[in-house]
Amino acid sequence: MAKAPAAPKFIGSPIKRREDPKLLRGLARYVDDIDLPGTLHMAIVRSSFGRAGIRSVDINALTDLPGVVAVYTAADLEGVGPVPVSGLVPDARVPVQPVLANKEVRFAGEPVAAVICETRYGAADAAALVDVDFEPKEAVVDLEKALAPGAPKVHEDYDDNVAFNWELVGGDVEKGLAEADVIVKQKIVNGRVVPLALETRGVLASYDPGEEKLTLWSSTQVPHKLRTHIADQIGMAENRVRVITPEVGGGFGSKLNIYREEALAAYISRDLGRPVKWIESRSENFLATIHGRGQMGEVEMGLMKDGTLIALRYTVLADCGAYYQYLTVAIFTLTGLMIPGPYKLPNVEMKVTGVFTNKIATDAYRGAGRPEATYVLERIMDIAAAEIGMDPAEIRRKNFPAKSEFPFATAAGLSYDSGDYAGALDKALENAGYADMRREQVEARKEGRYLGIGLSTYVEVCGMGPSAALGGQGWESARVRVEPGGKVTVFSGASPHGQGQKTSFAQLVADGLGVDINNIEVIHGDTDTVPFGVGTFGSRGTVVGGSAVVIACDKVKEKMARYAAMKLEADASDIEFAGGKVYVRSAPEKSADFAEIAGLAYSAMELPPGTDPGLEETHFFEPPNFTFPFGAHVVLAEVDPATGDVKILRYVAVDDVGNQINPLLVAGQIHGGIAQGAGQALEEEILYDTGGQLINGSLMHYSLPKAGLFPRFELDHTTTPTDVNPLGAKGVGEAGTIGSTPAVVNAVVDALSPFGVRHLDMPVRPERIWRAAAAKGEQG
Amino acid sequence: MEVSLSINGEVRSFDVEPRTLLVHLLRDHAKLTGTHVACETSICGACTVLLDGQAVKSCTVLAVQADGCEVTTIEGFAEDGKLHPIQEQFWEKHGLQCGFCTPGMILTAYQLLERNPDPSEAEIRRGIDGNICRCTGYQHIVDAIQAAAVELGKK
Ligand code: FES
Ligand code: FES
Numbered sequence: 001m002a003k004a005p006a007a008p009k010f011i012g013s014p015i016k017r018r019e020d021p022k023l024l025r026g027l028a029r030y031v032d033d034i035d036l037p038g039t040l041h042m043a044i045v046r047s048s049f050g051r052a053g054i055r056s057v058d059i060n061a062l063t064d065l066p067g068v069v070a071v072y073t074a075a076d077l078e079g080v081g082p083v084p085v086s087g088l089v090p091d092a093r094v095p096v097q098p099v100l101a102n103k104e105v106r107f108a109g110e111p112v113a114a115v116i117c118e119t120r121y122g123a124a125d126a127a128a129l130v131d132v133d134f135e136p137k138e139a140v141v142d143l144e145k146a147l148a149p150g151a152p153k154v155h156e157d158y159d160d161n162v163a164f165n166w167e168l169v170g171g172d173v174e175k176g177l178a179e180a181d182v183i184v185k186q187k188i189v190n191g192r193v194v195p196l197a198l199e200t201r202g203v204l205a206s207y208d209p210g211e212e213k214l215t216l217w218s219s220t221q222v223p224h225k226l227r228t229h230i231a232d233q234i235g236m237a238e239n240r241v242r243v244i245t246p247e248v249g250g251g252f253g254s255k256l257n258i259y260r261e262e263a264l265a266a267y268i269s270r271d272l273g274r275p276v277k278w279i280e281s282r283s284e285n286f287l288a289t290i291h292g293r294g295q296m297g298e299v300e301m302g303l304m305k306d307g308t309l310i311a312l313r314y315t316v317l318a319d320c321g322a323y324y325q326y327l328t329v330a331i332f333t334l335t336g337l338m339i340p341g342p343y344k345l346p347n348v349e350m351k352v353t354g355v356f357t358n359k360i361a362t363d364a365y366r367g368a369g370r371p372e373a374t375y376v377l378e379r380i381m382d383i384a385a386a387e388i389g390m391d392p393a394e395i396r397r398k399n400f401p402a403k404s405e406f407p408f409a410t411a412a413g414l415s416y417d418s419g420d421y422a423g424a425l426d427k428a429l430e431n432a433g434y435a436d437m438r439r440e441q442v443e444a445r446k447e448g449r450y451l452g453i454g455l456s457t458y459v460e461v462c463g464m465g466p467s468a469a470l471g472g473q474g475w476e477s478a479r480v481r482v483e484p485g486g487k488v489t490v491f492s493g494a495s496p497h498g499q500g501q502k503t504s505f506a507q508l509v510a511d512g513l514g515v516d517i518n519n520i521e522v523i524h525g526d527t528d529t530v531p532f533g534v535g536t537f538g539s540r541g542t543v544v545g546g547s548a549v550v551i552a553c554d555k556v557k558e559k560m561a562r563y564a565a566m567k568l569e570a571d572a573s574d575i576e577f578a579g580g581k582v583y584v585r586s587a588p589e590k591s592a593d594f595a596e597i598a599g600l601a602y603s604a605m606e607l608p609p610g611t612d613p614g615l616e617e618t619h620f621f622e623p624p625n626f627t628f629p630f631g632a633h634v635v636l637a638e639v640d641p642a643t644g645d646v647k648i649l650r651y652v653a654v655d656d657v658g659n660q661i662n663p664l665l666v667a668g669q670i671h672g673g674i675a676q677g678a679g680q681a682l683e684e685e686i687l688y689d690t691g692g693q694l695i696n697g698s699l700m701h702y703s704l705p706k707a708g709l710f711p712r713f714e715l716d717h718t719t720t721p722t723d724v725n726p727l728g729a730k731g732v733g734e735a736g737t738i739g740s741t742p743a744v745v746n747a748v749v750d751a752l753s754p755f756g757v758r759h760l761d762m763p764v765r766p767e768r769i770w771r772a773a774a775a776k777g778e779q780g
Numbered sequence: 781m782e783v784s785l786s787i788n789g790e791v792r793s794f795d796v797e798p799r800t801l802l803v804h805l806l807r808d809h810a811k812l813t814g815t816h817v818a819c820e821t822s823i824c825g826a827c828t829v830l831l832d833g834q835a836v837k838s839c840t841v842l843a844v845q846a847d848g849c850e851v852t853t854i855e856g857f858a859e860d861g862k863l864h865p866i867q868e869q870f871w872e873k874h875g876l877q878c879g880f881c882t883p884g885m886i887l888t889a890y891q892l893l894e895r896n897p898d899p900s901e902a903e904i905r906r907g908i909d910g911n912i913c914r915c916t917g918y919q920h921i922v923d924a925i926q927a928a929a930v931e932l933g934k935k
Binding site: 023675704 | 815863908914918
């Protein structure tokens with residue numbers, strides 16, 4: 001009796017996470033929880049100015065201080081390579097970022113010296129006694145002023161503060177604008193925000209002089225990249241460096257960089273022959289971990305009176321900071337690639353001027369360039385709708401490519417894999433009760449209450465990505481091993497930090513091999529153990545990393561089938577996997593368990609023809625294209641023009657992330673993303689003063705969303721699988737952030753439309769709202 | 781100076797600098813690293829422990845102030861190795877992602893439910909206002925606390 005192939009048991013189920021028990025008990029180990037004997041503590045002396053010369057660094061006060069072991073300044077670090085950068089565009093100016101500043105500091109918080117001490121408190125005390133004689137200079141803060149003739153320069157050796165110029169042109173925008181019935185324009189600022197992973201950065205470096213080997217525990221998203229670059233920076237062979245990511249308390253892009261402190265700890269540990277630990281303080285995290293966003297631009301869109309979009313131009317100044325971090329430049333180009341959004345826009349153009357400023361670098365923050373694109377586009381869509389008197393939902397629907405038009409080639413040069421944008425919008429409108437909402441809005445206004453409805457429809461580029469398109473390393477690796485006892489171990493090159501892939505990868509393998517999920521162990525984040533990998537960012541963990549797991553699993557399965565065929569005297573093609581056993585399909589009474597088959601494969605006394613011993617296979621999955629998740633978000637907000645207060649009354653989201661491996665984890669990702677995106681819309685913004693001081697660099701001064709800011713998020717989904725990978729999954733890490741920011745701002749602006757307000761820059765704080773409403777007064 | 785306190789039911793003594801914060805006593809001296817530090821301004825709540833039954837931010841308490849007190853950290857919250865219903869429900873409802881806020885969030889939830897065994901959603905949201913989670917958007921945390929209230933109510 002032949003058995004039908006087993007339906008997936010685990011894939012698609014809301015299985016609770018296997019990583020949780022230790023986290024719930026306080027037994028998980030983050031970097032700072034690792035305690036090696038003899039560990040020294042590092043504290044960093046930082047610039048207190050946005051821009052200054054360094055006349056001298058006086059460490060005399062430390063001479064007799066108990067516990068102080070060493071102090072390093074730039075002069076002690078000759079030969080240590082600069083901070084690595086990647087993802088550049090042609091002709092970009094690339095300033096060298098030394099691990100410690102030498103003659104000049106270029107942002108407040110820039111490291112000047114490293115103090116090494118026996119205790120953590122002692123290191124902080126000692127660092128405070130290092131006397132740096134700074135010569136303050138006029139700082140470059142504002143993007144427009146930075147480009148004005150005669151502006152002070154962040155880098156004296158360049159002619160001006162231009163970091164790079166980049167443009168993307170698809171179609172003919174000039175011609176498109178000339179043909180359009182209506183042209184709408186808006187200046188839009190997308191300010192800096194902090195990623196603010198709750199665990200700050202941290203590193204523990206331990207050099208073993210006997211083994212001549214360095215082990216680095218780092219709170220990073222990219223252990224292998226870190227290994228490659230640190231080895232290079234401090235002049236060690238890559239295979240003499242081991243990077244371990246212990247538990248990582250969030251990243252959101254901020255930990256996909258290689259930072260100065262990592263090289264410092266590594267170098268100093270080798271120099272002193274003792275472990276060196278550095279744990280970032282929250283104020284250091286504000287100052288010296290990358291910021292996100294940082295665009296200031298003007299968008300111009302041409303359309304016909306019936307709402308058909310013709311052309312879009314986005315001209316933007318990009319705030320790079322003083323030096324690039326790993327992907328600073330690339331992030332702005334991602335904005336360009338996604339500037340047409342989910343619409344048929346035949347003519348697009350994005351011109352970016354990268355600007356050096358006396359600030360920490362901007363770089364990838366959840367969404368990384370794509371939220372910026374969506375924000376600009378979704379704002380101008382609302383402005384256009386108002387201009388031609390069309391409903392915001394209608395103008396969007398009118399310009400979507402139809403489901404049958406996929407794969408859809410955009411004017412920005414991408415090929416969207418699959419989509420049903422109208423389907424997602426319709427569902428969101430239905431779930432929201434859009435027509436009723438509009439009626440409620442009208443009624444409320446009669447009572448002097450200002451309700452606003454905000455929509456956003458988005459598409460994002462995910463599953464990073466084809467290696468050639470990314471300038472290298474777009475693949476991900478996995479190894480699947482059936483152990484001699486029949487249990488299964490999965491090694492992944494991805495490096496999750498809260499996403500829950502120990503669970504979702506186990507789900508994939510449990511179904512793939514037909515074994516119980518509890519017999520599967522998933523290992524990641526140790527460069528000595530897992531195959532060479534890329535890391536977790538760009539919503540790629542499951543999409544690319546999970547695909548590698550599935551294919552590696554298939555390879556093991558095929559090999560196992562050959563051993564099973566030998567044992568059960570059947571044909572390998574007749575072997576089936578279910579219930580933790582292998583069966584002969586045509587004779588199901590003939591079966592063996594995993595341990596028996598693994599025993600054969602590892603003892604290797606007898607081998608199936610053309611088969612090697614062992615049951616372990618590795619796969620590097622190279623995605624043929626990106627994936628393009630999409631969705632529609634609807635927000636109902638109430639604004640009090642007298643106080644500027646905003647209350648989000650409803651938040652309705654329909655996201656399409658393709659096939660879902662674990663809907664519980666998908667929902668968690670979307671919730672978190674919405675909160676971050678809405679946080680930027682309502683509250684979050686980094687502020688520097690004209691001297692380059694970060695003036696809201698603590699949680700007391702920088703407002704982060706708390707639980708009370710939100711109503712319940714009403715989630716739903718449509719499912720449009722992709723054929724870019726064997727899972728049909730598109731990625732979910734960033735969707736919420738991308739959809740939410742414009743939806744919230746659009747709702748607030750809509751609420752203020754009786755006051756003639758058509759745009760407000762983020763965050764739409766009470767003060768901004770109050771000013772806008774008070775300035776214009778209700779216009780009937 | 782000498783500080784003596786009961787941690788998770790065990791009386792222990794430590795010789796610490798007077799300026800030592802309770803959170804550092806717990807983490808660095810008592811080697812209980814489940815209590816986390818995520819700010820230095822008493823905002824994030826990652827360091828929350830129970831001090832004589834009250835949820836406090838242990839980054840804002842000096843170790844010497846806890847002399848003679850009873851401290852419960854997340855490590856001591858599960859009884860006899862069995863997860864507390866609040867921990868259970870955080871697990872069930874996916875109330876954690878990176879887990880860094882989780883210990884503090886759970887102990888805050890404990891106090892919230894002690895004071896108000898049947899809180900509304902709005903009361904829960906207000907009750908965890910002193911704890912920041914950057915990963916979850918709070919919804920699953922709220923769900924977990926609600927579900928834990930139901931579970932605890934059955935007892
Ligand atoms: S560490 Fe943030 S409140 Fe204590
Ligand atoms: S789970 Fe990461 S901060 Fe809450």
